[in-house]
Amino acid sequence: DSGVTQTPKHLITATGQRVTLRCSPRSGDLSVYWYQQSLDQGLQFLIQYYNGEERAKGNILERFSAQQFPDLHSELNLSSLELGDSALYFCASSVRATNTGELFFGEGSRLTVL
Amino acid sequence: DQQVKQNSPSLSVQEGRISILNCDYTNSMFDYFLWYKKYPAEGPTFLISISSIKDKNEDGRFTVFLNKSAKHLSLHIVPSQPGDSAVYFCAAQGNTGNQFYFGTGTSLTVIP
Numbered sequence: 238d239s240g241v242t243q244t245p246k247h248l249i250t251a252t253g254q255r256v257t258l259r260c261s262p263r264s265g266d267l268s269v270y271w272y273q274q275s276l277d278q279g280l281q282f283l284i285q286y287y288n289g290e291e292r293a294k295g296n297i298l299e300r301f302s303a304q305q306f307p308d309l310h311s312e313l314n315l316s317s318l319e320l321g322d323s324a325l326y327f328c329a330s331s332v333r334a335t336n337t338g339e340l341f342f343g344e345g346s347r348l349t350v351l
Numbered sequence: 352d353q354q355v356k357q358n359s360p361s362l363s364v365q366e367g368r369i370s371i372l373n374c375d376y377t378n379s380m381f382d383y384f385l386w387y388k389k390y391p392a393e394g395p396t397f398l399i400s401i402s403s404i405k406d407k408n409e410d411g412r413f414t415v416f417l418n419k420s421a422k423h424l425s426l427h428i429v430p431s432q433p434g435d436s437a438v439y440f441c442a443a444q445g446n447t448g449n450q451f452y453f454g455t456g457t458s459l460t461v462i463p
Contacts, residue, residue, distance in 0.1 A: 239394060239396065241394070270451070272453070278455060279355070279357075279440065279453040279454050279455040279456060280395070280442075280451075280453035282450050282451065282452070282453075285450070293450055295450060327394055329394075339385060339400065340397070340451060341397075342387075342394030342396070343394050344393055344394045345394055
């Protein structure tokens, strides 16, 4: 158990809909990262937050947004969903903003868009 | 643009033998490299790392080798055990420290 909690574990929805994925980082970790893993793809970095502020942005679509709340949990909002958004979405946390060290991953949220 | 590449999607090895997983990267600014292991229905877990100032780091049965001139790293598992069967991801981090770039993974099967 990494200490990172993601909900929901599975989600099935239709094209055009909007979903919210939630992540609670490890106790004491201030930094939260979101990654997307599509079929046969590596982990694509989406966005990073540190102590409530956006710190780095990767290949995140404009239809996607995220935020980190004062209690340090984070939410990833995916809107106007398309079939290609079906993927595993991982949240990871670390203590520092810039981290030479490991990330601790949650178990992921599997999104299926029909 | 995939900056970290794992060109072997899968690898099968007999129990007790050596497993060698390879990873190539394109960005010379990467200065920290990690290997993660992932079991089905679980998130990736950290396995071992290496800084660019080193060319080898060892932790028990796991050794990571870094060849900066070739922009190549490899993970050696000796001896391989059935419990090592998992997907292994290589990751790299630049000196800004924010982003981790991951490869596509290699699925290792250790045959008893």
